[in-house]
Structure formats: structure tokens, C-alpha cells
Amino acid sequence: xxxxxxxxxxxxxxxxxxxxxxxxxxxxxxxxxxxxxxxxxxxxxxxxxxxxxxxxxxxxxxxxxxxxxxxxxxxxxxxxxxxxxxxxxxxxxxxxxxxxxxxxxxxxxxxxxxxxxxxxxxxxxxxxxxxxxxxxxxxxxxxxxxxxxxxxxxxxxxxxxxxxxxxxxxxxxxxxxxxxxxxxxxxxxxxxxxxxxxxxxxxxxxxxxxxxxxxxxxxxxxxxxxxxxxxxxxxxxxxxxxxxxxxxxxxxxxxxxxxxxxxxxxxxxxxxxxxxxxxxxxxxxxxxxxxxxxxxxxxxxxxxxxxxxxxxxxxxxxxxxxxxxxxxxxxxxxxxxxxxxxxxxxxxxxxxxxxxxxxxxxxxxxxxxxxxxxxxxxxxxxxxxxxxxxxxxxxxxxxxxxxxxxxxxx
Numbered sequence: 058x059x060x061x062x063x064x065x066x067x068x069x070x071x072x073x074x075x076x077x078x079x080x081x082x083x084x085x086x087x088x089x090x091x092x093x094x095x096x097x098x099x100x101x102x103x104x105x106x107x108x109x110x111x112x113x114x115x116x117x118x119x120x121x122x123x124x125x126x127x128x129x130x131x132x133x134x135x136x137x138x139x140x141x142x143x144x145x146x147x148x149x150x151x152x153x154x155x156x157x158x159x160x161x162x163x164x165x166x167x168x169x170x171x172x173x174x175x176x177x178x179x180x181x182x183x184x185x186x187x188x189x190x191x192x193x194x195x196x197x198x199x200x201x202x203x204x205x206x207x208x209x210x211x212x213x214x215x216x217x218x219x220x221x222x223x224x225x226x227x228x229x230x231x232x233x234x235x236x237x238x239x240x241x242x243x244x245x246x247x248x249x250x251x252x253x254x255x256x257x258x259x260x261x262x263x264x265x266x267x268x269x270x271x272x273x274x275x276x277x278x279x280x281x282x283x284x285x286x287x288x289x290x291x292x293x294x295x296x297x298x299x300x301x302x303x304x305x306x307x308x309x310x311x312x313x314x315x316x317x318x319x320x321x322x323x324x325x326x327x328x329x330x331x332x333x334x335x336x337x338x339x340x341x342x343x344x345x346x347x348x349x350x351x352x353x354x355x356x357x358x359x360x361x362x363x364x365x366x367x368x369x370x371x372x373x374x375x376x377x378x379x380x381x382x383x384x385x386x387x388x389x390x391x392x393x394x395x396x397x398x399x400x401x402x403x404x405x406x407x408x409x410x411x412x413x414x415x416x417x418x419x420x421x422x423x424x425x426x427x428x429x430x431x432x433x434x435x436x437x438x439x440x441x442x443x444x445x446x447x448x449x450x451x452x453x454x455x456x457x458x459x460x461x462x463x464x465x466x467x
Contacts, residue, residue, distance in 0.1 A: 064089070064140050065452065067442040069150040070188040072180055073097045075131060078439040079140060082453040086443050089140065094119055097127045104134065124184060128191045146200045148446030149189055150239060150438060152181040152289070154205025155230060160445045163189055163201040171203075177230075178288060180326055202446040209238030212279040217375075220287065233291075235283035237265045241273050243441040244383055247434050251420070252381075256430075259380035262372050264365065265436065266395070267386035268296035268339060272365075274372035282375050284368055290325050293368060294361050296339035299329040331357045341388050341395065362398040369403065379406050379429050385436040391418065400431065 062081060069076040078091035092106025102119040117134070121127035135141050149163075155174060161167055168186065175182045189201055210233075218232045241263050249257040261275040270293040273283040284292030284300075294300040302325075311321055332339035334357040337347070341358070348355040373379045384396055393415045400410050407428025415422040423431035447453055 067148045067439045070184040080443045148442040151203045152206045153178040154207045158211045160204045160449045206238045207234040210235035210280045217282040233286045236285045236289045239438040239441045240436045260376040261381045265386040266389035270295045295330045297332045365399045
């Protein structure tokens with residue numbers, strides 16, 4: 058190891074998972090190591106990691122019974138790496154950032170604010186805060202940067218943020234925030250790199266389709282609207298979240314099944330969406346494999362594609378037309394059949410799919426004669442966290458590459 062080389066660590070914590078990546082601070086922020094701990098709290102929890110030196114995927118059993126012990130296991134393991142002593146900062150994904158428009162250095166004041174808004178996102182914030190505090194306890198002098206998933210959408214006009222409920226709730230911060238902002242920031246930087254500033258300043262719909270799914274309408278590099286709302290449960294149907302739901306349905310379910318707020322929250326975030334409709338799986342590949350002989354799987358897939366098509370139509374209206382449609386996320390990047398079904402019938406928007414290119418997951422999958430360019434771009438939230446943390450702290454040359462299409466909403 059070059060003793061003069063420095064590194065940045067990224068942490069992306071979920072309720073039962075922790076993703077991590079280690080980057081060398083150089084012109085391109087080269088990833089040296091990445092992995093995750095999943096199934097935290099279960100007997101078969103494992104740490105899976107890939108060292109880019111040998112490209113070999115490895116696994117270790119995690120000796121942990123809960124989130125704190127899993128976090129300490131990860132820190133212990135990272136400390137044994139030669140590079141850890143040269144880590145200059147840690148960048149964290151923080152899902153909910155209220156009105157923060159930029160990444161921020163973690164301070165006690167910021168931690169107090171994040172603790173205060175835990176009720177806004179009880180599924181993500183507790184784990185994210187805990188990870189920051191674990192690293193703070195173990196390495197108090199190591200700078201940590203919070204990168205907010207909501208920040209990309211702070212440029213949305215007021216009318217897109219307003220919710221039609223009594224104004225007193227708006228004054229308490231209850232509004233549409235939107236999420237997947239780190240992914241969208243990365244996509245806009247990639248679109249600028251591969252297609253140029255003119256394309257990146259056009260009318261764009263970004264479709265992040267995975268276990269969590271959302272879309273964003275972007276104009277002149279800024280978010281104009283997005284499908285997720287006050288929480289990540291709104292918008293498109295997802296793996297286990299319903300997307301938009303009639304509040305009357307929520308009231309009926311709570312009354313008829315005597316659901317406590319905690320049980321209702323669990324139902325909405327962990328039992329609904331594709332899983333709820335199919336009654337078998339939240340995984341799109343599983344559903345596609347069984348749709349021919351299971352009407353429940355077929356209906357789950359059909360609803361997902363139907364709702365995605367509707368959101369594309371709605372956001373095209375918001376933008377006053379459409380120049381570029383970008384698919385990303387686990388489904389968006391890897392499922393040609395879902396992309397094809399979503400785009401079917403959208404010829405009136407200038408969308409036409411080249412099925413050969415689509416089947417090969419090509420970078421551009423639209424027909425040459427189409428007015429709208431349809432692209433597939435791999436997203437990389439961890440790389441975006443590393444970039445933002447470096448820019449925030451002025452580390453390396455990565456902080457000099459900021460363009461107009463980043464998480465910042467100027």
C-alpha cells in the first residue's frame with residue numbers, strides 16, 4: 058500500500074442491512090472494496106464483500122444478534138484493513154434530510170435534528186443515525202458527512218411539494234420530499250458525461266425501478282416533481298410498499314383489522330406492493346417466472362407496468378414534452394421485458410424501443426427514428442456519496458468536478 062494514498066469510506070445503512078464501499082481518493086475515485094452485511098439480527102447473517110484487487114466475492118459469518126453488534130463487527134473488520142488507517146472521511150446516505158439542500162459535516166446539532174425527525178422515516182433514520190454514532194464513538198476525530206437522499210428534490214416548485222391537507226401540517230414540514238436523490242444525482246452526472254450538457258438540460262424522466270421504485274421529472278438539470286412523497290411508500294407500487302393509496306382504504310384497514318399505528322406501518326412498508334398482490338414474492342424476476350401459471354403474479358407485474366406508464370405520461374405533461382427517458386435500478390437496468398411493457402403504447406410520446414438493443418441491456422434502447430431517447434444507465438449511490446463527501450470536505454480532485462446536475466439545488 059502506498060503510504061501517501063488516502064481513502065474515503067461510504068456507508069449506506071438500512072433496517073436490516075449495511076452496505077459499504079472503500080474508495081481511493083484520486084481523479085476517478087476508484088473503488089477498492091465493497092460489500093454488505095444483510096439479514097442483521099438473524100442466525101444466518103453474513104458479510105459479503107468483493108476486493109477489486111482479485112475480483113473475488115467472499116463471505117464471512119457475522120457474529121451478531123442485533124444492529125449494534127453487527128455495526129461493531131463491521132468496524133472491527135474494516136479496522137484490520139491496511140487502508141483503514143488512511144481513511145480521511147466517511148460519507149453516509151441519510152434518507153430524510155428535510156430541507157437540507159447540500160451534504161453536511163456531521164455535528165451534534167445535526168444529529169439532534171435527525172433524532173427529532175425520526176418519526177418522519179422510522180424505517181430508515183434510526184439505523185442511519187446509529188451507524189453515524191457508532192463510528193463517532195469508535196473514531197471521534199474522523200470527519201463524517203451526511204448525504205441526504207431528499208436534497209435533489211429541494212428544487213421542486215412549491216406546487217409540487219404541497220399536500221392537500223390542513224395548512225397547519227405544512228407548517229410542521231409535512232410535504233412531498235421525494236427520495237432516491239443520490240441515485241438521481243449520479244444519473245444526471247452520468248448523462249452529462251455520456252450525452253453532453255445540452256441533453257442533460259433537456260426534459261428528462263428518470264425511472265429508478267427496483268425493490269424501491271420512483272420516478273423524477275427533471276428540467277434544466279433540476280427536479281420538478283417526483284413520485285415518492287412525504288415517505289418512500291408513496292408513488293409507484295414497489296416490492297413491499299403500495300405506492301399511492303386512497304386514505305379511505307387506510308382508514309378501513311385500520312378499523313376492520315384493529316391495526317395499531319405500528320402494525321399499519323409494517324403492513325404498508327413490508328407486506329404490500331408486489332408481495333401483497335402476488336402473495337408469494339416481492340422480487341420481479343420471481344413474478345415474471347410464474348406469471349404464466351399464477352394469476353396473482355401476472356396481476357402484480359401488470360399493475361407495476363401500468364402504473365409506471367401512467368407516471369411517465371403525467372411527468373411528460375409536467376415537463377411539457379419529453380426528450381430523454383432513463384431506466385435504472387435493479388429492474389430498470391436488468392429487465393428488458395419490463396422496460397418493453399412500460400414503453401408499449403407510448404409511441405405518441407415519441408418513444409419506440411429497439412427490441413434487439415433492449416434485450417442486450419444496451420446503453421441506448423430506443424429506435425433511431427424516435428423523438429425520445431430511451432437510455433439504460435447503471436446507478437451507483439455509493440460512488441455519489443463518495444463524490445459528495447469529497448466535495449464537501451475539499452478532498453482530492455473529485456471536489457473540483459461538480460457540475461450543475463448534482464444533488465445541489467442552486
